Amino acid sequence: MRNAPLRHFCLVVMKRPLSSEKIESDLNHEMNEVDKAHKYKQCSEFDPMFEYNQCSESDCSDQETIEPSHWNCLYRYNDENGVYSEYLLSFKTLESFLDKYLDSPDAKVLVPGCGDSPFSADMQKAFELNDVTNCDVSAAAIDLMQKKYKLIPELKWVIDDLQDSEFEDDEFDIVVDKSLIDCLFWVPIKEGYPDVLVAGVLENYHRILKDGGTCIILSTRDTISLRPFYDDSQKHPTGTLFADHRESGLTFPPCKWDCVKVYHIGVSIEENMCVSQAAIPTDVTSLDPGTDPEGMKRFYMFILKKS
Numbered sequence: 042m043r044n045a046p047l048r049h050f051c052l053v054v055m056k057r058p059l060s061s062e063k064i065e066s067d068l069n070h071e072m073n074e075v076d077k078a079h080k081y082k083q084c085s086e087f088d089p090m091f092e093y094n095q096c097s098e099s100d101c102s103d104q105e106t107i108e109p110s111h112w113n114c115l116y117r118y119n120d121e122n123g124v125y126s127e128y129l130l131s132f133k134t135l136e137s138f139l140d141k142y143l144d145s146p147d148a149k150v151l152v153p154g155c156g157d158s159p160f161s162a163d164m165q166k167a168f169e170l171n172d173v174t175n176c177d178v179s180a181a182a183i184d185l186m187q188k189k190y191k192l193i194p195e196l197k198w199v200i201d202d203l204q205d206s207e208f209e210d211d212e213f214d215i216v217v218d219k220s221l222i223d224c225l226f227w228v229p230i231k232e233g234y235p236d237v238l239v240a241g242v243l244e245n246y247h248r249i250l251k252d253g254g255t256c257i258i259l260s261t262r263d264t265i266s267l268r269p270f271y272d273d274s275q276k277h278p279t280g281t282l283f284a285d286h287r288e289s290g291l292t293f294p295p296c297k298w299d300c301v302k303v304y305h306i307g308v309s310i311e312e313n314m315c316v317s318q319a320a321i322p323t324d325v326t327s328l329d330p331g332t333d334p335e336g337m338k339r340f341y342m343f344i345l346k347k348s
Contacts, residue, residue, distance in 0.1 A: 105225075105227035105228050106228060107178070107202075107225075107233065107238070112156070112182065113179050113181040113182075115179075116157050116179055117181050119157055120185055125156075125157045126156055126157060127158050128154075128220035128223075129223060129259050129340060130259060130306070131160070132159070132163035133163075134308060135219075135306075135342075136167060138342055139168075139217070143164070143168045143217075144168070147172070148172070149172045149212065149215070150172065150213065150215045150217060151176065151215070151216045151249070152164075152216075152219070153176050153201075153216065153218055153221050154176075154178075154203075154220060155186065158219075161173055161175045161196060164217070165193070165195055171195050172195060173195060174197045174199065174213070175196065175199070176199050176200065176203070178202050179200075180200055183198045203241075203245050203246070204238065206248075211250070212249050212250075213250055213251065214250070214251055214254050216246050216250060216254070218242075220260075221242065222243070222258055222267075223259070223260040223261055225239050225242065226262060234282075234286060235283075236277075236283040236286050236292045237286070237291060239270055240270055240292050240295075243256075243270055243295075244296055247297070250347045251347070252347060253348075255301075255344065255347075257343070257345075259341070259342050260343070261341070263341055264341070265278065267343060268300075269283070269295070270295055271296070273294060273295045297347070298345040298346065298347065299345065299348045300344070300345055301345070303341060304342040304344075305340075306339070306341070307338075307340075308338050
């Protein structure tokens with residue numbers, strides 16, 4: 042069985058079937074028959090355990106997208122087949138890392154790119170949070186989650202695009218990004234330059250956070266890749282497309298962030314459970330990939346403060 046690509050590690054997890062009630066027909070009317078057939082062909086290739094096991098490499102390079110129709114298709118497929126998508130890391134893996142940053146029940150928390158994962162609900166329950174807003178570009182995901190968690194008023198579900206967010210300035214105390222920025226690094230250039238998309242989302246995170254607010258980013262990207270997006274003193278590696286864009290002024294200048302800490306998280310592929318926890322000093326830019334134990338994946342958790 043081939044593992045999901047590291048660039049967008051995802052588990053598709055079995056769950057109890059939900060209600061037979063389907064997403065309303067108005068979510069379908071914009072997809073013509075040709076487009077629908079194409080999208081459902083992609084969905085039919087998803088493996089019950091790993092989303093990308095049955096995809097070819099060329100298929101996988103196409104999966105990261107900002108097109109809502111793709112994600113609507115995926116979450117409909119999940120609903121119909123009694124599964125959900127857990128990108129990067131589960132809450133069970135991350136709980137011990139997050140507890141010190143989510144220790145105020147009254148903090149207003151945003152989880153962007155929530156999809157159909159139970160991550161937000163697990164987090165809200167574990168930390169007894171009173172106000173967790175979840176957003177996604179997929180109307181199908183939001184509709185599904187609104188129905189599933191309708192008896193939990195502390196969880197709110199809204200359609201929002203963090204490239205052009207409708208949230209108010211200084212609205213949230215904490216943003217927990219578990220895979221959105223990670224996904225944007227792999228969006229095809231035909232949909233938008235990835236570095237511009239990443240910079241745009243970080244700019245919106247900065248805008249909607251209160252002064253001193255915390256942005257938590259989970260990613261497969263290390264500090265070499267991500268640090269130039271939050272630290273103006275750092276440049277993208279020379280010779281890269283990102284570096285060329287920064288020189289030409291195409292990528293937004295970094296917003297004012299203080300990087301509090303970067304965690305290195307080693308995770309067992311089989312169980313998605315944390316088996317090593319080592320904080321990385323913020324001045325360490327990378328680790329030797331050869332040090333990863335067999336059967337492990339490496340993730341990073343960035344703690345940024347709005348300054």
